Amino acid sequence: MRSAIGVDIGGTNIKIVRIYENGEILEKVAEPTPLDNITDKLFTIVKSLLMSDVIGIGFGIAGIIDRKNGVVLESPNIPDINNSHVKEIFEKKFSLPVVIENDANAYAYGEKLAGTGKEFNNFVALTLGTGLGSGAIYKGELFEGAFEIGHMVIETDGRYCTCGGFGCLESYASGRAVVEQVISLLEKGEKSILREYHNGNFYKITPEIVYKAAFEGDTLSRNIFRELGKYLGIGIANIINIFSPEAIILGGGLVGAWDLFIEELKAEVYKRTIKSLSSHVEILKTILEEGGAIGAAGLVFKKVRGS
Numbered sequence: 024m025r026s027a028i029g030v031d032i033g034g035t036n037i038k039i040v041r042i043y044e045n046g047e048i049l050e051k052v053a054e055p056t057p058l059d060n061i062t063d064k065l066f067t068i069v070k071s072l073l074m075s076d077v078i079g080i081g082f083g084i085a086g087i088i089d090r091k092n093g094v095v096l097e098s099p100n101i102p103d104i105n106n107s108h109v110k111e112i113f114e115k116k117f118s119l120p121v122v123i124e125n126d127a128n129a130y131a132y133g134e135k136l137a138g139t140g141k142e143f144n145n146f147v148a149l150t151l152g153t154g155l156g157s158g159a160i161y162k163g164e165l166f167e168g169a170f171e172i173g174h175m176v177i178e179t180d181g182r183y184c185t186c187g188g189f190g191c192l193e194s195y196a197s198g199r200a201v202v203e204q205v206i207s208l209l210e211k212g213e214k215s216i217l218r219e220y221h222n223g224n225f226y227k228i229t230p231e232i233v234y235k236a237a238f239e240g241d242t243l244s245r246n247i248f249r250e251l252g253k254y255l256g257i258g259i260a261n262i263i264n265i266f267s268p269e270a271i272i273l274g275g276g277l278v279g280a281w282d283l284f285i286e287e288l289k290a291e292v293y294k295r296t297i298k299s300l301s302s303h304v305e306i307l308k309t310i311l312e313e314g315g316a317i318g319a320a321g322l323v324f325k326k327v328r329g330s
């Protein structure tokens with residue numbers, strides 16, 4: 024049986040899998056994303072997973088990519104790979120075909136191949152990680168557009184965004200947004216059990232700490248996730264009104280906080296969508312831990328099949 028390696032490079036973690044064509048995982052590795060020398064790190068991990076049946080390597084990379092030439096054009100969350108010629112570098116190193124795709128597009132493909140998305144032909148997948156990624160499956164195939172829903176403007180004079188704009192959805196619904204809100208509120212002196220972490224150095228707080236505190240009943244943390252749910256709901260309502268998908272599937276590290284934001288999210292969706300469009304849309308969470316890496320590897324099989 025043939026296998027392929029999939030590499031998902033996110034702002035926080037790198038996940039690598041080796042899979043069969045049906046999406047079944049044979050091996051997996053996860054590491055924090057290093058600040059520099061990412062390529063050397065990846066050489067080592069990919070080499071450790073290489074078997075004689077591997078037919079290629081797929082990459083899902085957070086940022087804007089040139090899929091034809093295999094170049095990362097802009098990756099605000101991972102500056103070390105900006106302008107990196109990933110395809111050329113890895114094809115030369117391993118003498119195997121290499122495919123590159125935006126990480127959220129790869130994730131959407133992973134959902135279609137092996138996740139919640141299997142049952143649907145038209146859906147939008149959102150990854151709630153450091154940033155907010157998005158990809159779409161249209162008529163059963165990956166929609167190869169930018170599909171940067173994270174940079175949809177939802178507040179005209181809103182918060183600054185890493186893209187250089189203001190009021191983007193990602194500035195309200197992402198891991199980074201959660202942390203920035205926490206810091207801003209704690210700097211103002213608001214009460215929270217978050218002050219007990221890292222000896223009171225709240226600049227070190229991560230989104231995971233905030234949702235743990237929220238589950239323990241911390242009011243400040245709970246309000247932050249309610250706000251995230253509200254804005255994400257507005258963004259999803261816009262997607263439904265434009266795209267009319269069968270489902271919206273949420274993945275990424277912050278889905279662990281699902282119960283903290285889903286009520287507000289759904290309330291906004293139903294308030295702001297055309298009823299005949301929203302009544303049949305399912306809003307679901309992922310069952311995959313490595314959806315992006317699975318999708319990246321799946322795209323290798325797709326390329327080899329020529330479909």
Ligand SMILES: [Zn+2]
Pocket residue numbers: 173174184185186187188189191193
């Ligand atoms: Zn933006």
